Amino acid sequence: MNMFLETLIGGLLAGTMYSLVAIGFVLIYKASGVFNYAQGSILLFGALTFVSLTDQGVPAFGAIAITIALLVLMATSSSGCCCDHSPTAAR
Numbered sequence: 001m002n003m004f005l006e007t008l009i010g011g012l013l014a015g016t017m018y019s020l021v022a023i024g025f026v027l028i029y030k031a032s033g034v035f036n037y038a039q040g041s042i043l044l045f046g047a048l049t050f051v052s053l054t055d056q057g058v059p060a061f062g063a064i065a066i067t068i069a070l071l072v073l074m075a076t077s078s079s080g081c082c083c084d085h086s087p088t089a090a091r
Contacts (some may be wrong), residue, residue, distance in 0.1 A: 046071050 021043060028036045046067050053063035 042071065042075070046076070 021039070024039055025035070028034070028039065049070055050063050050067045053066055054060060058066070
């Protein structure tokens with residue numbers, strides 16, 4: 001029974017992650033008309049950052065806060081490097 005509950009909870013958590021990623025893909029595609037392949041790498045970077053921080057002994061809430069801060073920093077620093085969002089850009 002214990003293994004069944006662990007498998008059930010693990011499956012529900014994995015399904016939740018898949019659905020959140022899918023919703024992110026849909027929102028970005030509907031808003032911009034471009035399929036953003038970089039979203040998967042950003043998700044992987046966040047997951048690996050969180051796991052490495054918790055492996056080094058950082059408490060879970062601290063690791064979540066540091067991971068979110070790093071992801072926001074990475075997203076804001078890379079948002080202007082590939083696309084020109086200025087209103088005077090040639091269309």
